[in-house]
Amino acid sequence: MLAMRPGCECCDRDLPADAAGAYICSYECTFCADCVSGTLAGICPNCGGELLPRPARPTARLARDPASTTRVYKPCEGRTAPTA
Template identity: 45%
Template sequence: MLEMRPVCENCRKSLPNESDEAMICTYECTFCQDCVENVLDNVCPNCGGGFSKRPTRPKTCVTPNCVENHPVTTKEVFKPIDMEKFKKIYDAFVDLDPRKR
């Protein structure tokens, strides 16, 4: 089950459960759409993967699988991008489609 992390790892922008701006990679690294598009160029600085929109956990408990029964995490991951370290990952993956990395 996704943690649904509450902030962008780079800029600390708030990304609540209902945010349309939350983006995640396959390891659930979480960034805002602005950082993914304008800083990272769709390359995860942690794993090199691409990003997809994070789903939203339902608020209405029609089934047991809802935010009331499975709350989102309050744990913040804040690791601003070290552009020098990111360059190696970026250079290796930026020109490859995320599904072919």
């Protein structure tokens, strides 16, 4: 099950688990659409992986399967994706 992190790692914008607009890599690094299309150009700055839309968790399921409350914040200004 996805952790569904609550915010963008670059700008700390809230990303509710039951809403669209979050992007993740295969390690579940989480970013907002603005950072993905701008600063990050679709590439995770942590692992170099592709960032894809994160599915939303149905609101009715959040009580049983809550999203993570752990925020990860590492401002992305000036960061570049690792090279393979």
